[in-house]
Amino acid sequence: MKKLLNTLYITTPDRYLSLDGENVVIKHEDNEIGRVPLHNLERIVTFGYTGASPALMGKCAKDGVELVFMSGSGRFLARVEGEVNGNVLLRRQQYRFADDAEKSLGISRNMIAAKLFNSRWSLERTIRDHSLRIDCGKFRHKSGLLQESIVKAVKTSDIDSLRGIEGEGASVYFSVFDDMILQQKDDFYFRTRNKRPPLDNVNALLSFSYSLTTSMCASALESVGLDPYVGFMHTDRPGRRSLALDLLEEFRALMCDRFVLMLINKKTLNKADFIKREDGAVLLTDDGRRKFITSWQNRKQDELKHPFLGEKVQWGMLPYIQALLLARYIRGDLDCYPPFMWK
Secondary structure (H helix, E strand, O other): OOOOOOOEEOOOOEEEEEEEEOOEEEEEOOOEEEEEHHEEEEEEEEOOOOEEEEEHHHHHHHOOEEEEOOOOOOEEEEEEOOOOOHHHHHHHHHHHHOOHHHHHHHHHHHHHHHHHHHHHHHHHHHHHHHHOOOOOOHHHHHHHHHHHHHHHHHHHHHHHHHHHHHHHOOOOOOOHHHHHHOOOOOOOOOOOOOOOOOOOOOHHHHHHHHHHHHHHHHHHHHOOOOOOOOOOOOOOOOOOOHHHHHHHHHHHHHHHHHHHHHHHHOOOOOHHEEEEEEOEEEEEEEEHHHHHHHHHHHHHHHEEEOOOEEEEEEEEHHHHHHHHHHHHHHOOOOOOOOOOOOO
């Protein structure tokens, strides 16, 4: 099984990355402020526009170290990659599946059913842990609606209907998201999901976490030999990592949303960690990103029992494990794709 190596996050935008032997060197105005051995890393994520040297990009591509460039708000910009991993037979089979409406629907149904299941279980956990601070009747009603959506998703016979069911389920789930924010209510509130750009603190955190997880999913798919740009529910679009977005659906509620709620409710972040631009966009400050990333890295080390494998795994390995299970299904080693359903 693949080991969870380190991810180097460069959260300050005016840092330049270069190569010195087997080390990545972090510079500020030509002054070295740090260096990290490349063999300890599986990924480098940098936020900002200063860039990296061609020598470092070439070394990362050669050694299989993913180098990801993000905007200050956490939006994906570019990714440096070397030779394509995996064998051509697996990718050809993936493309056949993507062109087969029935095969695509089967995988998409499982992924969306898992998304709805995980969203519902997040509400159930909130009822269990905070019954004195929420309207339990309201939450149980929403949980019941999500259960109905799961049944509909499993039974649907076309992809457009599945997208409609997914949208309805997301609306039900987000209708009580603000109720799960239990601390700092004056500064952290959720009215509706907005993005490009996010217009409040909560949406800024959600967008940031979704971007990080999408990058993890893309890297995981690439590492097992699948093409992250050819999806089953998200259609092909130039530059869009459609399969990574498909896989992300399983992790939104449990890896992203609950993590954001934890940061708010435990007061890891506060209003001073955000800035609002003239166009209304809300972004994390450099210090806010550092706090977020530190907690994110710690969370990735936590362990849980994988429901399909029956083994303890690290949270940070979940995208890789699900990508591996998807590859096994496409190769014909499994009868169906087993999505991650958390409990």
